[in-house]
Amino acid sequence: MKNPxxxxxxxxxxxxxxxxxxxxxxxxxxxxxxYMDNPLSDLAEEKLREINEAYDYLIKNANNNQRxxxxxxxxxxxxxxxxxxxxxxxxxxxxxxxxxxxxxxxxIKMLIQNGNFAQAQRLLDSMPVRDATWNYxxxxxFLRRGWYDRANVHLQRAVQMDPGNMxxxxxxxxxxxxxxxxRYNPNYYRxxxxxxxxxxxxxxxxxxxxSLCECCGGDLIACC
Amino acid sequence: MFGYxxxxxxxxxxxxxxxxxxxxxxxxxTIAKKAGHRGRIVLSYDCAFLALLIDSLDKAPVSGKHRRCxxxxxxxxxxxxxxxAVEYASDINILLAYYNLKDKWQDEKRxxxxxxxxxxxxxxxxxxxxxxxxxxxxxEELNNLKExxxxxxxxxDEACEPFARLxxxxxxxxxxxxxIGKVLGWVGYxxxxxxxxxxxxxxxxxxxxxxxxNPLTVQFGYDDGEGVESFRERIREKTEFVLxxxxxxxxxxxxLLDIKKNKSILENIIYRGLLIKTRxxxxxxxxxxxxxx
Numbered sequence: 222m223k224n225p226x227x228x229x230x231x232x233x234x235x236x237x238x239x240x241x242x243x244x245x246x247x248x249x250x251x252x253x254x255x256y257m258d259n260p261l262s263d264l265a266e267e268k269l270r271e272i273n274e275a276y277d278y279l280i281k282n283a284n285n286n287q288r289x290x291x292x293x294x295x296x297x298x299x300x301x302x303x304x305x306x307x308x309x310x311x312x313x314x315x316x317x318x319x320x321x322x323x324x325x326x327x328x329i330k331m332l333i334q335n336g337n338f339a340q341a342q343r344l345l346d347s348m349p350v351r352d353a354t355w356n357y358x359x360x361x362x363f364l365r366r367g368w369y370d371r372a373n374v375h376l377q378r379a380v381q382m383d384p385g386n387m388x389x390x391x392x393x394x395x396x397x398x399x400x401x402x403x404r405y406n407p408n409y410y411r412x413x414x415x416x417x418x419x420x421x422x423x424x425x426x427x428x429x430x431x432s433l434c435e436c437c438g439g440d441l442i443a444c445c
Numbered sequence: 446m447f448g449y450x451x452x453x454x455x456x457x458x459x460x461x462x463x464x465x466x467x468x469x470x471x472x473x474x475t476i477a478k479k480a481g482h483r484g485r486i487v488l489s490y491d492c493a494f495l496a497l498l499i500d501s502l503d504k505a506p507v508s509g510k511h512r513r514c515x516x517x518x519x520x521x522x523x524x525x526x527x528x529x530a531v532e533y534a535s536d537i538n539i540l541l542a543y544y545n546l547k548d549k550w551q552d553e554k555r556x557x558x559x560x561x562x563x564x565x566x567x568x569x570x571x572x573x574x575x576x577x578x579x580x581x582x583x584x585e586e587l588n589n590l591k592e593x594x595x596x597x598x599x600x601x602d603e604a605c606e607p608f609a610r611l612x613x614x615x616x617x618x619x620x621x622x623x624x625i626g627k628v629l630g631w632v633g634y635x636x637x638x639x640x641x642x643x644x645x646x647x648x649x650x651x652x653x654x655x656x657x658x659n660p661l662t663v664q665f666g667y668d669d670g671e672g673v674e675s676f677r678e679r680i681r682e683k684t685e686f687v688l689x690x691x692x693x694x695x696x697x698x699x700x701l702l703d704i705k706k707n708k709s710i711l712e713n714i715i716y717r718g719l720l721i722k723t724r725x726x727x728x729x730x731x732x733x734x735x736x737x738x
Contacts, residue, residue: 250700259694261631264624264701367609367634367689368602370683400686403693408716 225275237283244276257395258364260336322348329358338366353383357392364396372396447644447725450494450636450724452630453717463523467509468500469493471525475535476515478527478567482515487542487565491640492534494714497707498632499619500530504705530619536572537615538596540580543569544587552657561590579618586611594658601645601687604660605638614635635695639688646684648672657690681727688723695719 226233229243230410249255251272256265325344332341341362360375373396380390427442434441452465473488480487500507509525525531543565550558562569573580590607598604616633620626645661650673653660660668665680692715699715 256697259631259697261611261628261698261701264628268701280707343538363602367638367691367694368606369694370602371600373686373690388536399693400690403696404689404720406696406716406720408712 223271225274225278228271229279240276240279240283244272253324255399258361258392296329304332305383326354326358329359333358333362333365336365338362352391353379354384357386357389361392363421420436447640448490449640449643449719450491450714451718451722452713453721456717457710457713461713464507464525464707465493465497465710467507467523467525468497468531470514470522471509471531472496472535472538473516474524475527475531476538476568479535479571480539480565483564484539484568485516487538487545491541491588492538492541495537495615495619496525496530496534498530498629498711499533500525500528500734501704501707501711502620502702503530507706514573533619536575539565539568540572540583544583550681576618578681579614582614583611586614587727597658597663599663600662601642601660601664601684604645608641609634609637612640625702628698631698632695632702635691635698639691639695639723641728642684642688642691642725643726646677649677650717664702677728681729685723685727686728688727689720692719692723 224233226235229235229240229247231239231243235243248269251265251269252260253266253269256262259265325348329341329344332338332344341358345355345359345362356375356379360372360379363369363372364373376393376396378390380386380393383389431441452462454462456457457465460464469488469490472492473485476484476488479666498522504527506523509523511521512524513519513521514524527636543562546558546561546565548558550562574647586607590611591596593604613630614633616636617626617630620629642660649659649661649667651657653667653673661680661684665676665683667676671679674699696715699711706712
């Protein structure tokens with residue numbers, strides 16, 4: 222096992238609070254939802270497992286009592302994740318049992334998941350109708366292979382054609398969330414040089430402050 | 446390449462900037478060794494980034510010295526010692542510069558092509574011997590790119606594909622480990638896509654004037670009556686989506702890398718530098734917090 226402190230990006234001997242904080246941030250960073258449409262999702266999962274192990278180990282050594290809480294929480298998380306998986310499973314199962322077309326949909330989903338794009342594309346091309354489902358699958362496929370412009374077009378079309386379908390809506394909103402999360406990332410909007418006030422607003426502020434002081438009988442800038 | 450990958454300099458600490466420049470100088474020095482001093486002119490920031498990223502996966506501390514060099518004889522500068530990453534990045538720089546010059550000669554008959562190729566010929570042959578598979582993959586993608594341009598491809602995703610895959614191969618080759626290679630490959634793919642598309646947006650005006658191929662003018666149907674400015678305006682949002690989404694995928698891959706050093710410099714480039722460059726090229730003035738005085 223790797224050094225658990227290193228895995229969590231902490232110095233050795235970090236406090237429980239620090240460990241928890243680092244853990245929460247890392248879980249957010251490597252959460253399966255964030256890597257859902259990404260070809261590296263298996264590696265993200267592995268990383269998360271490592272983080273969970275490291276956290277578990279540190280907390281176990283730090284405090285038995287707290288460890289139990291953590292364990293419960295982790296189990297809850299796991300259950301939640303499983304439930305999510307199941308609901309997704311039933312989502313595709315819902316197509317599953319009914320007709321040939323639904324079996325095809327499931328098959329295409331699995332092919333995309335496993336990175337077999339050529340085969341998935343062939344099956345998609347063979348589908349007779351270009352309905353909402355088809356657009357949705359084509360969108361997912363393009364997203365995975367890095368064709369974001371077309372992916373976006375197809376996902377939007379899927380939602381337009383079947384506005385009530387939550388699965389399609391989720392996929393489209395994931396794309397938008399990811400776009401905005403990076404565009405407005407805290408590192409970029411941390412402020413500093415690029416967000417500093419310009420000369421004009423500095424002068425205006427000073428002038429206002431001076432006027433206010435003068436109203437009250439004082440003076441901030443003596444020359445005006 | 447194109448030199449779009451730069452850090453957000455005001456947000457770097459001075460020592461961080463020195464290290465970044467140290468990699469840049471390190472690559473430059475290695476190119477001089479491989480292709481002669483005249484070969485130095487082909488140096489680009491993109492390859493400095495490649496050297497920085499690959500070297501940061503190695504846990505040995507950064508090693509370098511303050512030295513004088515031919516280009517800056519007056520001041521001593523920090524130069525990173527040659528290592529695997531720096532060597533690799535300079536090989537790639539020579540390779541891509543060679544193809545770029547060849548392209549210039551074939552397309553525009555500019556004399557800088559054969560002149561530069563003569564300078565780089567020896568270095569290029571050496572790289573070709575060193576990485577035969579990679580060079581084959583790169584040449585294949587360049588041929589695909591040519592073919593796309595010839596048939597006036599009308600999809601930006603499709604047009605970006607060859608260059609993105611070319612970059613994917615280059616990044617993937619830098620690591621022996623399969624998993625790391627896969628992650629690096631995805632960094633490269635999205636970086637390539639971003640570079641190609643950003644360059645296309647940047648070149649709209651020139652391409653319209655010279656009537657040469659540009660995927661954006663074809664996909665979004667540029668019409669001479671419309672004017673370049675309003676066309677750029679019209680496609681800005683759509684282009685931004687693809688550019689920023691590519692960067693967000695790049696960021697995800699980057700998060701999975703085990704970065705052993707230089708983390709703050711890399712994060713500066715990935716979370717700030719690339720976004721600022723995107724906005725500058727797209728001329729999203731009001732939104733980019735770079736108010737002028």
